[in-house]
Amino acid sequence: MIEFKSVRKSFGSVDALRGVSFEVPTGQVTVLIGPSGCGKTTSLRMINRMIEPTDGDVLMDGRKVGSFAPEELRRGIGYVIQSVGLFPHMSVRDNIGIVPRLLGWEKQKRYERAAELLDLVGLEPAAYGEKYPHELSGGEAQRIGVARALAADPPVMLMDEPFGAVDPLNREVLQKEFVALQRKLRKTVVFVTHDLDEAIRLADEIILMRDGEIVQMGPPERILAAPADEFVRNFVGNDRALKRLACFRVEDHMQRADLLAESDVGAVTIGAESGDGHDGSGLYWVHDDSRHLIGVLDSAGLSDRPPSQDDVTTVRARDVSVSPLSDLREALSRLLGQGMRAVPVLDSEERVLGEVRLPDIEALNQTGFVR
Template sequence: MIEFRGVSKYYGDFRALDNLSFTVEEGKVCVLIGPSGCGKSTTLRLINRMIEPSSGEILVDGRNVRTVRSEKLRRGVGYVIQNVGLLPHMTVEQNVSIVPRLLGWDDRKMKDRSDELLDLVGLAPDQYRSKYPHQLSGGEAQRIGVARALAANPPILLMDEPFGAVDPLNRETLQGEFTSIQRKLKKTVIFVTHDLDEAIRVADTVVLMQSGRIVQHDTPERLLAQPKNQFARDFVGSDRALKRLSRFIVHDYMHAPSMLRARERLSSSEIADRMKQRYFWVVDENGFLRGWTDLKESLPDEEVRGYMTQIKPMEVGITEFASMRDALSRMMGQGIKEVPVLDSKWRLVGAVTLHDVEAITEQGDLAQ
C-alpha cells in the first residue's frame, strides 16, 4: 500500500504539489492524470526518492520512505518511463538484468529471469535476448522497459507515461497487454498519463490533478458518471458514455463465433439447421479468418468458399484484449453488427455483437 499524507513540494517559491493526500491499495492500479505540468511526475518521483518532499510524508506499507535504504527501495520499486531509457550498448538481456545484477544474482538465475520476462511481455526470448536497443521498434523497446522494471519482482511499479511515445495502435496493444499482465501479477501500480482513454483502460482508481492538487480521486466509472466540478467535466468530455466502454475488455464479453470452414460441405439437414443463423464467418483449414457468408435459401451443395465474401481480417477483426469501445468503433466503421475476435495469429476465436455493447451501456447510470 502507498499512502501520501499532506505532501507538498516546492521548487523555490513555486508550489508544484499542494498538500496531496491519497492512498493506493495493494495490488491496484492508480492512474495519475491531468494536464501537463500539474505535478504527476513529481508525485511519482517522490515515491522512489528521486526527489524529497518539502513537507508531508509518503508511506509504503506503513513505513515512511525516508527511512528505507535506497537500495532496498530500488529493489521494491520498478520504474518505467517514456522512451524507456534502455542502455544502447547493452543487449536486451543485459538491460533487463540491470537490477538483478546490482542485487548480486548469479548468471543462470539472471538469464532464466530475463527469458521468463521476455515471454511475459510477448517477445520470444530466442529472438530478442541478444538484440540491441536500436534493433527494436518503439513498442518492443517499451515492452523491454516493462520487463526490466519487473526483473527483481518488485511489489510496486511506477510508470510515467510508459506508452506515451508509441503510436496509437501499438499503444492500445501495450495497454491491453499491460492489463493482462497486471491481472496475473497484481502489482501495486502508480501509472501516470495525460491520456484519458489510457487511464480508463488501465485504472482501478484515477486521481485527477490540477495545478498540484487533487480534483477527484475515484473509480473511472464514477469519474465518468459524476465528474465533481467544471474542470473534471471538461476533462472527461462530452462523450464519456462511450469512454466508459473502454473499461470493458472484449475477452470478457466474447462468445463462440458462428463459423463455417471453407471447403466444408454441408448436408441438407445441416444447412436447414444452420439457416436459423443469418450469417457466418468463414475460416480456412488453419482457422484463419477469410471472409463471411450468409446462407441463402437456395444454398447449393458446393464449397463454402464459392459464395463467401472475402474480408481483410485486420480491418474487420479485433483482438480479445481490445475494449468494447474498440469493438463498437469497428461495428460503426465497417457497418457490421458482429465483430470477429482474432488471436495474435489472426485466427478466429470468438465474436462480440452490438447487443453485447448495448447490454453494457444499459446497465450503467449514464443518464446525466
C-alpha cells in the same frame, strides 16, 4: 498498498502538491493523470523517495517510506521513464541485468532472467540479448525498459509516461501488451500519463489532478459516466460516451456465436436445429476445416431456403475481428466499419470464440450514465 496522507510539496514558492490523499491498492493499476505541471511526477517520485514531502506522509504497507533505507525501498520498486535510460555501451541483456548484478546474482542466472524477461515483453531472446540500445526501435527500447524494471521481480512498478515518446500505433501495441502482462504479473502499478485514452485502457483506478490537487478519483467508467465538475467534464471531452466503451473488455461482453463449417453450407437448413427461438445476432460465422474464420452468412437473408455458397460473404479474419482483450470501443469501430450487427471474437489461431453484438453495446452505453 501505498498510501498518501495529506501530502504537500513546495519547491520554493511553487506549491507542487497542496495536500493530496489517496490509496494505491495492491495488485492494481492506478493512473495519475492531469495537465502538465499538476504534480504527477512529483507524486510518483515521492513513492521511491526521490522527492521528500514538505508535509504529510507516504506509506508503503503501513510503514512510512521515510523509514526505509532508500536502496532497500527501491529494490522493491521498478521505475520506468519515457526516455528509458538504457546504458548505450551495454548489451540489452546486461542492461536488463543491472539490478540483479547489484544483488550479486551469478552471470548465468542473470542471463537466464534476461532471456525470460525478453520473452515476457515479446522480444526474441536470441535475437535481442546481444543487441545494443542504438540498434533498437523506440518501441523495442521501451519494452527493454519495462523488462529492466521487472528484473528483480519488484512488487511495485512506477511508470512515468513510459509510452509517451512512441508513435501512436506502436503506443497502442505497447498498451495492449501491458494489459496482458499485468494480467499475468499483478504488480502494484502507479502509472503517470496525460493521455486520457491511455488511462482508460490501463487503469483500474484513475486519479485526476489539477494544480497540485485531486479533482476526482475512481474507476475510469465512473469518471466518464459522472464527471465531478466542469473541469473534469472538459478534460474528458464531449465524446465521453464513446470513450467510456474503452473501459469494457470484449471477453466480459461477448456472447455465444453460431458457427458453420464451410463443408456444411448447402447441406444444412439454418435455423431448423436451433428451433427453440433464435435470439442471437442471426449471423453464422463460416470456418474452414482447421476452424479458421473465412466468411459470414446472414440468416436473415435466407427466408427459409437452405444457404448456398453465394450467400457466404468472404471475410479476412484479421480485418473484421477483435480479440478477447480488445475493448468495446474497438469492437464498435469494427462493427461500424463492416456494417454488421456483430463482430467475431477470435483467439490467436483465428478461431471464433464468440461474438459482440451491437444491441449489447448500446444497452451498456445507456446504463450508469449521468448527463
